[in-house]
Amino acid sequence: MVKNEDLKGLKLESFVALDIETTGLNSFSDKIIEIAAVKFENGEIVDNFSMLINPEIKLSDEIVSLTGIEDKDLIDKPFIEDVLPLFFEFIDKQPLVGHNISFDLEFIKYNSSIHGMESDFKSKKIYDTLSLSQIIVPRGPVSYKLSNLKKYFNIESGDNHRALGDSIACGELLLKIVEKSLELNDATVKKLADVALVFESFVKIFILDLANYFAKTSFKRKIGTTINKYHDSFNYIAKDSEPDQNMESILSMEDIIDKIFDKGGLLDKNLSKFEYREEQHIFSKASHRALNEGKILVTEAGTGVGKSFAYLFPSAINSILSDEKVVVTTNTKNLQEQIFYKDIPIVHEQLGGLFSAVILKGRKNYLCLNRFESICKNPTQHLVSDDQAKRFLPLIVWANRTITGDIEENTGFKKGFSYDIWSKVESDSGFCLGKKCRHYNRCFAIGIRKKAFKSNLVIINHSLLFSDIVSENAVLGKYSKLVVDEAHNIENAATSYLGEEFSFSNLRNIINRVITQDNKHGYLKKLEKSILAGIEEKNKVDKFQNLIDQLKDKSRSLHDIGKSFWNEIGEKLYRNSSNYRSNSIKKRFKNSDEVFGGFESEVSKFKSVFEDFTGAIKRINVLLGTLEEGEIPDQDEIKQEFSTLFESSSDLYSTFSFFKDTERENFVFWYDIVSKNNGLNFKLSSAPLDVSPILKKNLYDNLESVILTSATLTIEKRFKYMQKKLGLSSVEKERVETIMLGSPFDHENQLKVITPTFLASPKMSTVYEKDVENVITALAENFDQGTLGLFTSYKMMKSVFYNVSDLFKKKDRVLLMQGKDSTRSDLIKNFKNVKNSFLFGTDSFWEGVDVPGNSLEALLIVKLPFSVPTEPVIEARIEDLEKRGLNSFMHFSVPEAILKFKQGVGRVIRSAEDRGIVYILDSRVINTRWGQAFVNSLPVLPKSPRNMSQLIKITEESFKNE
Ligand code: SF4
Incomplete structure (x- = not known):
């Protein structure tokens, strides 16, 4: 009150x-x-x-x-x-x-x-x-x-x-x-006021009145002097106690996994919702074995197996007994959070709190206190508008109270909308002063890594796994046991993480760090100010000023030459493209001449200006090195800034040279051009052609035990394709164990699959699209089930959406579509909330949509999910197989599509109570020889109605039986 x-x-x-x-x-x-x-x-x-x-x-x-x-x-x-x-x-x-x-x-x-x-x-x-x-x-x-x-x-x-x-x-x-x-402390209110004062917003009056009131009453208020910190359980679960001998001998028992998972076991006794699942029990025993015996376990576990418990219990036990950490990696943030916030607390409690666990994210998820304080000290130097200031303010109270510094914790700050702000304060190795930082002892990024070094279980995502591999374990420290969940995505994660990118905006970001185009911000401004404030000797000041002026000149030249050179190349490629009327072009190139041909003199001029620019940064670095300790204000910070600037500039120069000059074995190269109102965005990218040797070297050769699991690791019940893709086919056979576990759900009774025979072939695009609309119309008119429609083409999805939307309006039913009005997670939330709605999605909706219950009872697979063959990495992989005399369709396109198809089908039955129907609207599944491979991947045999009334009848009967 x-x-x-x-x-x-x-x-x-x-x-x-x-x-x-x-x-x-x-x-x-x-x-x-x-x-x-x-x-x-x-x-x-x-x-x-x-x-x-x-x-x-x-x-x-x-x-x-x-x-x-x-x-x-x-x-x-x-x-x-x-x-x-x-x-x-x-x-x-x-x-x-x-x-x-x-x-x-x-x-x-x-x-x-x-x-x-x-x-x-x-x-x-x-x-x-x-x-x-x-x-x-x-x-x-x-x-x-x-x-x-x-x-x-x-x-x-x-x-x-x-x-x-x-x-x-x-x-x-x-x-x-x-x-x-009124519970804030004086320092926080002052920071709020310092930022609010110089910008206009509807919060200014409140904050300034608050600051005035605090200034007048600080002697009276006791409450504000104690900082009420948030709890760090947001990202860390501490060990409650050390295992004693008795506990160690219990955990070492040969049948410990039976004691936990069996009927009448620990979980059965203690968890009211626990149901014995044979598949979970088998998986857990195999995980226990793999971790103890240094094996590689590959497990396909269908929906409902409870796979996270199946590997978390053995992982925790192994870590408690061996005192070595186990790293668990997932592809999605959702699963990473579910494991840390939902599953691990249960495992922790059931095992008597004998282990610690941490959720570790990429460095850029944590606040850098040093960068944050610099902005608070001098807001106008960093925040360029009222709007930026308004979006910065939600960081201030939080920064004072957080123990984790993980921005995810701050629900008031919307990182997605405010990345421009976050990029100014995120922890970034390029800006980090390390031990010289005055906030080192409270540094969030360093603190959480220290915890990760010592924790029993470390929960990360696939990108961080590769970032750790590239940095030779600088992120995770030494470990030898790894669990890879959502393992079907590990190849994609490696492909995108281990690639390179070059664009003018990468270059502009570096130049802007030196000096912004309006000449108002940047390291040079700070350096100039600091030199004038700290050095009296005119000669020395002149030396600095001279180098500062030189770097300013080089920055301007590099910006101007780089911009026009880059635009010219982009425009030439755009004009020469057969697809030039489209807003975006993505094209693979095998030889750098396809990009740079005809621009030899511009390339050499650009490289020489780039070298001059990097050289000018280096000279400032050298001169900074001659300063006495503490000779100028913020000296350590400035030195660090220029040294990382030099590194970033040199790295970007090497990346450019990589695209221009390097041999191209085992790499795929392409360019993207997006035409916008203000010009063309042109970018070069690369990715490894084959990541399996990288996975073999860094995971299986380097680590003692690896558990790979996912709901989709087999093609027609065989692991062969996935083993090859994941680099396992060249690992000693006796080290690898594979287990295929079905789903504990009663698919025969819970799921129907319908493959209509009366639809046009997807190749007859116009007729086919009409047929798809007819099926959707018939379902919307006759049934009330929540329906997810999975498309492979955004264009077709949009066209179908607009053609059926009048009917949905008339019927007063909600029809949602990816990319329209809402984010992915809001769309899924709305779809869950409105029980009989339809949701149309493409690519990312084929996996990760988890809607148990009757909001999702019907699934439409509009076309079989073949990858786009002109996507550069796909094109290169197909070409590579053909070169080796293999049929790329059967050895790549079909198995890849089956894996995605299985993910899609898996959206329907998410719990033992779910009932549902999958409609496969692609007749190739029944009309072609290879289509059988898709049918063989289904958990039940499909029914094939020959006309719409049969389709309706089968649907009616299925929903009647519910
Ligand atoms: S140690 Fe580095 S990351 Fe941490 S607060 Fe200081 S500068 Fe930022």
Whole structure:
């Protein structure tokens, strides 16, 4: 409860909270249908205002379902021009509070202006609870919607999405924000004020009033002196105790795995939801063996086996007894988090807390305190706009409290939208001062790595695995046991991690670090300032100034020459492309002349300017090396900056030379050109042709035990294809054990597969597309099941989407599509929430969509998922097989498509209770010889209706039996 004196101190003893409901999001074309405001005095509601408004248009179903307001409720209500004067009279001169208030104010301003009314908000104090809660409560709910914050703070205020209820909630939320703000310490409030002061935003007044109040009352406030740190369980689970002899002998028992997984065993006794699964038991015993006997275990485990427990228990036991860590890697963040936050706490508890575990991410996920403090000290030097400052503010309170520094923990800061900010403060080896950093002892990136060095279980992702391999274990330290989950993705992860990239924007980033194009920011500015502040001797200053001027010149030349050289090449390739009308071109090249041919003199000029630029950085480095310790302010930092700058510049120069001059054995090269309004984006990329020797050398030859697992590791029940791909075929046979475990689910009764015979061949694209639309229409008209449609082409998906969307509107059913209006995770969330919706997706939706229950009961496989043969890496791999006399279709395209197909089919049955149907709309699965390989990969035999009515009948019967 906030005290009156605090509200007075913050000039919030009285304010008005407001909210509006509208027909949509566009303040010009949409209408206000409800407006409300609530007056607060000394933290209590004293008056309110609420009116419905006749918008003179029909409401959409979405707005009716969101607000509960219907057309009939508005028909006899006053118009906006009659309501606004009453509203202005009510709010009077009070400060205004709203959640994302700029939205409400835009609507009110526009409606006032078209009816000739004044809406002078400029003279008012405005408070935005959305931005304020992101700043003051940075570890709050996942999303800062008002309804979520109400739940988070237990605010009772009546209906969500009704103007009066939301106005009350908004006012109450501001009071909660005040309460939380008073718990901050002086240093944090000062940092907030330093940034807020120099930029304009709806949080400025609150923060400055808070800083003033803190300055006046710091002697009175005890509470702010204790920093309330967040708990580090966000990324670390500590060992509770050391194993005693008794525990060690129990864990060493030969049948320890039976004691845990068997019927009547540890898990059966202790976990209410535990169900004995033979497959899990087998997998766990095999994992235990592999870890103890130095083997490589390859396990295909179908959905529902509970594979993470099956390898986590043996891994933890092995690590406790051997005191060596086991590293577990996953492809997706979702699985990495599920293992660390859901599964490991259970394993930890069941094994008496005898081990520690850490979730370790790439360095750039952690805050660099040094870079962060530099911005706080001098915000205008680093933040270039009001908007950047507003997005930076949610880092400040969090930075003071976090123990992990993992940005994922900060829900108030949206890294996806604010990468420009995050890139200024993320931990980056290029900027790290190491032991010389004054924050070294609290450094998050270094701290978590130290924990990873000592932890029993370290949970990482595939990219980090390769980053550790490239850096010779600098990330993970020594380890000899590895579990690779989602192992079917390890080849792709290696291919993309071990490639190179060169573009003008890579170069511009380095040049901008030296000096920005407006000549206002960059290391040279900092160096100049520091030299003038620290060195008195004119000669020495002149020496520096001379080199600084030289580097400025070289930066400008490199920027100008690089830009025009790069644009010319990009334009030539774009013009010469047979596909030049398209917005984006991706093309493989085998010889650098295909890119640089005809530009020999430009290349040599570019290389020479690039060398001059790198040389000028080097000369500054050398001169910096002659300074006495502490001779200039921020000396260590500046030295580190110039030394990493030299490294980055030299590395980028080598990358350019790699594309220009190097032999191209075992590498694939290509260029991407994207045409945008402001010109062409042109980039060169490369990737290893075959990663299997790299996997063999670094994983199987180097490590003692490796467990590889996934739901899709076999083709027609054989591991041969995957073993080759993963570099296992050249490992000694006796070291490798393979186990294929089906799913414990009763697929015969839970799943139906339908392969219609009456659809056109996918090769007849127009007719085929129409046939697909007909199936979708028939399903939407006759059945109420949630349906996922998996496409292989975005173009076709879009076309089908727009052709069937009228029907979905008529039927009042939700139809969602990848890339339309929402992110992938929001689409999946909506799909889960609206039980009978349809969701269309391509590539990334073939795996990782986990929707148990009746939101996903039907799956449409629109075409078999063959890779695009013109994708450079695919093209090169196909060519390589052909060169070796092998049929690339049978040896590459079909098995790759089967692996993806199996992932797709696996979306339907996610739990023992699920029932579902898979419709394979690609007739090649039944009409071709190779199609049988797809059928053989299915868990049940398909039924093949010969016409639409048979398809409907089979579907009807299947859903009737549920
Ligand atoms: S040690 Fe390096 S990463 Fe850590 S805070 Fe300092 S500069 Fe940043």
